[in-house]
Amino acid sequence: DTGVSQDPRHKITKRGQNVTFRCDPISEHNRLYWYRQTLGQGPEFLTYFQNEAQLEKSRLLSDRFSAERPKGSFSTLEIQRTEQGDSAMYLCASSAPGAGSPLHFGNGTRLTVT
Amino acid sequence: AQSVAQPEDQVNVAEGNPLTVKCTYSVSGNPYLFWYVQYPNRGLQFLLKYITGDNLVKGSYGFEAEFNKSQTSFHLKKPSALVSDSALYFCAVTPSGYALNFGKGTSLLVTP
Numbered sequence: 001d002t003g004v005s006q007d008p009r010h011k012i013t014k015r016g017q018n019v020t021f022r023c024d025p026i027s028e029h030n031r032l033y034w035y036r037q038t039l040g041q042g043p044e045f046l047t048y049f050q051n052e053a054q055l056e057k058s059r060l061l062s063d064r065f066s067a068e069r070p071k072g073s074f075s076t077l078e079i080q081r082t083e084q085g086d087s088a089m090y091l092c093a094s095s096a097p098g099a100g101s102p103l104h105f106g107n108g109t110r111l112t113v114t
Numbered sequence: 115a116q117s118v119a120q121p122e123d124q125v126n127v128a129e130g131n132p133l134t135v136k137c138t139y140s141v142s143g144n145p146y147l148f149w150y151v152q153y154p155n156r157g158l159q160f161l162l163k164y165i166t167g168d169n170l171v172k173g174s175y176g177f178e179a180e181f182n183k184s185q186t187s188f189h190l191k192k193p194s195a196l197v198s199d200s201a202l203y204f205c206a207v208t209p210s211g212y213a214l215n216f217g218k219g220t221s222l223l224v225t226p
Binding site: 103 | 118156158160163214218
C-alpha cells in the first residue's frame with residue numbers, strides 16, 4: 001500500500017492562469033474523491049468518481065473546475081482562470097469497493113493564487 | 115440535506131485525563147459516521163467508523179466513539195489522553211456510504 005499520491009505538493013500561480021493537479025489513488029481502490037480545504041475549515045467535497053465515471057459533483061463547484069479520471073486510475077483536477085479565492089489545499093482520497101469503506105487521503109496540493 | 119456540527123473549536127485536556135470531542139449530525143436515513151485526525155503538515159487519517167451494530171465503536175490509537183441515534187450524536191472519546199494526541203479532529207457523515215460531509219474540525223490540545 002503506497003498510499004494516495006498527489007502532485008505537485010505546492011503550486012503558486014497568478015490570477016487568471018490555469019492549473020492542473022494530479023492524483024494517483026491506491027491501486028485497488030475504485031473510488032476517487034476530490035476535496036478542498038481552507039484554513040480553519042473542514043474538507044469541502046468537490047466531486048467523486050467510481051472507476052472512470054464521475055458520479056457526483058458539488059453544486060458549489062464553479063464551471064471553472066473540471067475533473068477527469070479517463071482510465072479509472074489516476075485523476076486530474078483543472079482550475080481555469082484561477083481567482084484568489086481558489087487558494088486552498090486540494091485533497092484527493094480513494095476508497096475500496098463497498099459502502100462505508102474509509103477514504104484514504106493524500107497529503108494534498110497547496111494552491112496559492114497571487 | 116446532510117450536515118455535521120462540531121460545537122467546540124478547541125478542547126483542552128491534561129495528559130492522563132479522559133477526553134471527549136463532540137459531534138452531532140443531521141442526515142436522512144441511516145448514517146455512516148466517521149472520525150478522522152489531521153496532524154500538522156500531514157494528511158487526514160482515518161480513526162474509526164460506525165455503520166451499524168454496536169453503538170460503541172473502537173478505532174486506532176485507543177480512540178472510541180459512541181453512536182447515539184436519539185441525540186444524533188457521535189462523540190469521540192479516549193479514556194486517557196496523551197500529549198501526542200494533540201491534533202485536529204474531524205467528524206464526517208454520509209447517507210450513501212461514499213462522499214463524506216465533514217465538520218469544521220476541533221483542535222485538541224493535550225498538556226503535560
